[in-house]
Amino acid sequence: MARRNDSSKVKDCFYVDDSDNGDGQMGTKNARSSNLTGDLMTFSDQDEQDKSHPSQPNQFQPLDCSSDREGDQKSSAALGSNTEEVCRNLLRPAINAVHQETKSRETTRRNIEDQDGHPKQTTGRNAGNQDDESKETTRSSSTGDKDRETTRSYPGATYQSLQAKAKRTPASSDEEQPMDEDGMRSPAIVHQENRRPPNETWLSNNKEETVLSMSPGGSIPRSQGEGILNLKRSSPSCQMPTLQPSMNHTVLVEANKIVQGSVPAPHRGRRTDAWDQEHVKMPHSPKNLYQRDRSFLGVKTRWSMITKALGKKLSSPQDIEKAIKSYNKKYERLWKFDALTSFFYSLHKDEQQHYLTNVIPGMARLVLGLPNICPKPIPLLKKREQRAITMSQLQCACLLANAFFCTFPRRNATQGNSEYSSYPTINFNRLFDEENSSKREKLRAIFCYFDQVLSQTPCGLVTFERRHLHGEHKDWSRSPKYFTKLHVSSEGTIEENGKGMLQVDFASPIIGGGVLGSGLVQEEIRFLINTELIVSRLFTEKLNDDESLLITGAEQYSHYDGYSRDFKWRGPMRDTTERDNWQRRCIEIVAIDAIRFHDFEEQFKRQNIERELNKAYCGFQFAPLLPQERVAIATGNWGCGAFKGHPKLKGILQLMAAAEAGRDVAYFTFGNTEFMKELYEMHRFLQNGYTVGQLFNALMKSCKERDWQNMPEFYNELKSKLLLSRM
Template sequence: MHFPGQDKTETHSLGTGQHRKTSESDGDSHPKLLHPLSKSGYKHEHPKGPLEQHGFLSSNNKDLDKTPWGAVDYIDEDTRSKVKGLDHELPREKDSGQFSDVCHQEKRQKDMGAHYSFTKEEVLPTRRPDHGQSFLGVSIDHLKKTDPTHPMPQLRPSPEHVVLVEVSTVRPGSIPTPYKGRLADIWNQDYVKMPHSQHNLYECNSAFTGTKCRWNLITKALGKKMSSVHDIENAIKSYNKKYERTWKFNALHGFFTSLKAAEREYHLTVVIPKMAELALKLPNICPKPIPLLKKGHQRAITMSQQQVACLLCNAFFCTFPRRNATQGSSEYATYPSINFNRLFDNENSNKQEKLRALFCYFDQVVNDMRTGLVTFERRKLSCKPKNWSKSRAKFTKLHVSREGTIEEKGEGMLQVDFASPVVGGGVLGSGLVQEEIRFLINTELIVSRLFTEKLDDDECLLITGAEQYSRYQGYSRDFVCEGAMRDETPRDYWQRRCIEIVAIDAIRFRDPRDQFTRASIERDLNKAYCGFLVGSFLPQQNVSVATGNWGCGAFNGHPKMKGLLQLMAAAEAGRDVAYFTFDDSFTMKELHEMHLFVEDRFTVGQLFTCLKKCCKAKQWSTMSSFYDEFRSEISKM
């Protein structure tokens, strides 16, 4: 369906704050843009630099020479952390762009800790080098990618791998038949409590009628015609009486108000009724009990894209029982939220863009149901702790680029989701950074929140087959849904899109210096290794890893440390690395130089031993000097 005012020029995201336009003459190098749900004529005129992205410049302050930093367009995390609390109007040498000798040395030492020493140079902004190159290291074409024709064993269910479809019906272009074997209405702590269960009861108002099955109430509410957002709200509240006065739908109302009349009419008369119809088919589409992927247990679930769509439609209409309580003592306190009620609350521009992306998904699946499978696999490292000091692994190939995104340029690779321990993070709330964006555009990822318990330090979640349904530009407050897209990624033998996404959560540091401890290094190294390790449980190709500044930003990790740890974990797992710095030429150069220094000279074990030694002695004086001092120390080995 085409709406008036559709712009035939696509704007493709190239990472945080970086965009380029491609016209239709670009050919088939990018999937076709379907009818957009984006605001008409919305375009970013310029990419935001790191200063503006992180709140150091207002959007109105484009003249960097008028800021205390002078003509500086890049300041890394460690420099920013060190100048925090200083007098930002420090005198500068004339025409030099450098600070004068007035550096408040004693104040910095007091603020940042006695065991670190600071020099005048370390508080200076780090200029972004202009290399001209968009990448360093090997060409991305030289990295191993998924081969869709790679032989795979027959898909078979097992106690550790629950398959929700009849495997004999899995074939190209055909929606797999839901499992038809012996069924049971299971209502316990090991399985998802389903909306259509006979155990899902509600208390009637009358003392004489007792309790009734909630699914009957849901069926009645969603079976009615919904011609307005108020009708949607009233339907959801009718079977969630406990929250009738507390749940607000401001964001949902705001989203529909923001749509053009034709779009609003289309969604209310076509998409929403089909979503309700699909949601009510739950007993037939998902008859087999869905196990919870509980911590401490390695297990996988494979389901059809139709089953995912049915479950997500139920999440939209907030039908899942026992998933609304937020107290720490509640039954699902260690699981993510799944019902969409928090997304509908508290209107803001971010939530409107989230809903645009989600409706790109719902619009497509209710009108053109996908025919493949998706696998969700919880992985856990072996019980025996890994002795990193004894690793003899050599470093693998590295492609590091300041351009491109993980999902775009990392096609055919193992793509890293910079996860929260609770998978999906704030995707159904207010969060809108790397993980939330990935869950929005590859919408089928959201269903993992239904059954995946909070990840432990030695666990990860691997999702294979989740399609991308929309395009975007921007990041966080600047995120904009650019409209729907059709994912043409090839499918493997199990009819899963050849898209592997691994959710690994880094430590969130309150004090950035805490990452330079042995415990922190070992924990994040193990976490990355768990995500990168080629699985023996389910078949997996040893393709390259597509990653970036994992655990940085809001988690306060330092790109130099996190980059090195990921290179070490990938080397141990035997995978090459494509590393995307999101328009950060400085980190691109630094990581490449470190890789050149270690790749043929040292093993992973030697690097770990040096890291351990430096941490114990608090060897480096600053985060910005970490690579230089680390190189000096390891050269002595």
């Protein structure tokens, strides 16, 4: 794709360019052989050809198989009508080569282990909704054998050659290694156009790049593919259009009075209350009534009870419990506060005193300020509607303080016939009940958030945008899109290494999952550290199969370690991410929910594959409602682990959806080095000019023939069918 000049920069940020369909990113060379066996040509042989031929423009040329087709037709006529069997016979050597490559790699790995005397070892946790597949690393033999010549099967190069290239980089092992923009120690990077491992070659903007990211010991690659710094990230320099409310976009602040560094003023319209089915029913509404008995004299507004209870001094967790129960009489004997009480007693005396004398009173003031901070009715983001809400971070804090003190009416009943049965819970009562270590860590993160916003009021905005495909489901079998760039890494996290990208939340259809209960996996952790995400539970109805939720501007307030039961809050974080001209942090998080499978083989049925593709595309699509930059996607093992999705299938489905949306991908395998290499090799194969439609058809055939019964060979079977499709 031709490079645009600076004058087209703003346009490129917001509008789809019909020419931007991946044509410039196909990753193939004109020097490739035109016959089918050329697809399996070793890259070392290809490099020999490159030396003898002048470089060609970065433009894919379709393989010319006309001569092969004529020969096949003659063979088919001679051998009979079973043309598919003929094709298989003709391609058998090529197909066998694909399988042999995997077997050779496994054999070499075992030989190395036998020579070194070290078994393979398993690396860290598999974060996110992940599969429990084995993740392996290999050790160096011993200190004395450091320099021993070891050859391990690796795409196009030996470990010895890769290490030798790493040694030629400017930074030596004795020098301080530079830090990249994500705050991580920079890997050994080889960027030599004339000397490169053949299978590490990528085509980008008509320029060949070789990027090899090694682990600190230099023994195992921690990332492959396109350099992560080469993927597009959001930039404040890309100016957004002026913030304006519309029929589908509710703005809760004075849009024309936004000043950098100042808290946005709330919008005060003519209508201050909306007690109906289209808006959030607010605690301060005059229609929020409490009826002590059946007589008229026993009726009073619940808001008067809230102001009275929270106007008193709250000097202990028991005082907090008493205050909350005073305006939730129906649940006085049902709600328990064991977790909240245990949390306060687990704190150091000084920290406990700080929370009770400073943070809790500040939160109570936020609650009582609700009529002035949020005077405009808040619409519900309902099913089958494409709608957005933009509010200030102060308004987020006010709403979350009300959720902490359980003031939202009609939101405590969870029965199937209740008014808000298709919405998440928002009041914090479930977080306060049964005590366990996970809830203590959750409360740590939540109090850390309130401590920060009370000490320094945030000045930005946050946008919540519900997306819906509106019947625009793709015919995946006919998609002409080529695959975009891929960076795949066994290390790093979506939120840290995917800064400035479209970051995927492995969501539940009920947004936020169990963040206010006992859940503590990828989605819940993200909602705890980017605490403003919890506000989405107030107004977002359960997601349909063709819907997603995009949140822009939610700030990160906490550091953490671990996952699930091992999750630990590690302290406050000051987020320094730049803001756009709407004063939102340049942080985009898209919530897409995968199917929870009870039977492993169900995920390989056509309707389920199409559903997952449409769900991912709904999240990845470009600016259906509000303006947006076409940044890369940061994702991982979406819908795996407890949801029983397989990473190999979910990986290529996300690559297909990203290609359809015209976005590059940064994929984090969370310690699974083997899967990192397999996904990279599959993607490299697909860049030989294959389209999303071709892969979809091969996938359908593979699933029909039940190739998933042998998952280690699943990608090789797909490659075989793609080769057959070119006959």
